[in-house]
Amino acid sequence: DVKVTQSSRYLVKRTGEKVFLECVQDMDHENMFWYRQDPGLGLRLIYFSYDVKMKEKGDIPEGYSVSREKKERFSLILESASTNQTSMYLCASSFYRSGLGTGEQYFGPGTRLTVT
Amino acid sequence: SQQGEEDPQALSIQEGENATMNCSYKTSINNLQWYRQNSGRGLVHLILIRSNEREKHSGRLRVTLDTSKKSSSLLITASRAADTASYFCATAAGGGSNYKLTFGKGTLLTVNP
Numbered sequence: 001d002v003k004v005t006q007s008s009r010y011l012v013k014r015t016g017e018k019v020f021l022e023c024v025q026d027m028d029h030e031n032m033f034w035y036r037q038d039p040g041l042g043l044r045l046i047y048f049s050y051d052v053k054m055k056e057k058g059d060i061p062e063g064y065s066v067s068r069e070k071k072e073r074f075s076l077i078l079e080s081a082s083t084n085q086t087s088m089y090l091c092a093s094s095f096y097r098s099g100l101g102t103g104e105q106y107f108g109p110g111t112r113l114t115v116t
Numbered sequence: 117s118q119q120g121e122e123d124p125q126a127l128s129i130q131e132g133e134n135a136t137m138n139c140s141y142k143t144s145i146n147n148l149q150w151y152r153q154n155s156g157r158g159l160v161h162l163i164l165i166r167s168n169e170r171e172k173h174s175g176r177l178r179v180t181l182d183t184s185k186k187s188s189s190l191l192i193t194a195s196r197a198a199d200t201a202s203y204f205c206a207t208a209a210g211g212g213s214n215y216k217l218t219f220g221k222g223t224l225l226t227v228n229p
Contacts, residue, residue, distance in 0.1 A: 042204070107158035112156075
């Protein structure tokens with residue numbers, strides 16, 4: 001079974017703090033993703049990575065950065081947390097096959113972050 | 117940018133009934149996927165249908181894809197209370213940046229016992 005784990009289920013941080021969200025997958029997937037999910041807005045892609053040390057901006061990268069030093073680990077960093085970053089954060093991983101496009105994504109359980 | 121749009125936004129049915137959810141998208145795709153999310157949890161992949169396929173089955177799930185209409189439907193037969201969840205379609209775009217999926221906003225399905 002593919003397993004994607006996230007470092008925390010619930011997190012409470014103060015405005016201005018630097019926040020690290022960690023994600024680890026055990027299936028040797030090339031691709032890893034960070035989303036945020038807000039009521040009425042669905043899932044929005046923040047950043048993704050298709051290889052170690054490679055990253056690409058998603059739809060809403062502002063205020064976030066990422067790090068992928070090892071294939072199995074993808075970190076999301078909030079440089080200076082703000083209240084509008086209160087959200088559910090979901091990490092996912094997938095393989096990629098030429099001709100098929102991106103395969104199914106395997107999601108972690110999510111981190112509900114509250115910034116006060 | 118949101119490509120997949122699910123319809124309806126919410127659906128309430130009785131146990132044993134069938135549930136149908138629809139998804140429309142705008143640009144060419146390599147594949148389309150459906151996911152389920154139980155309240156407050158991560159998403160779980162249900163089924164993937166390639167752009168050259170028209171129908172696919174998995175247990176009580178049936179997915180159709182009409183690329184000419186840029187639409188897909190998910191049918192859950194003989195629904196159970198445990199099927200209560202949000203259901204999302206996601207498209208894998210054709211062409212260049214095809215690493216990622218674009219998710220719709222989901223259909224909230226409630227199955228009443």
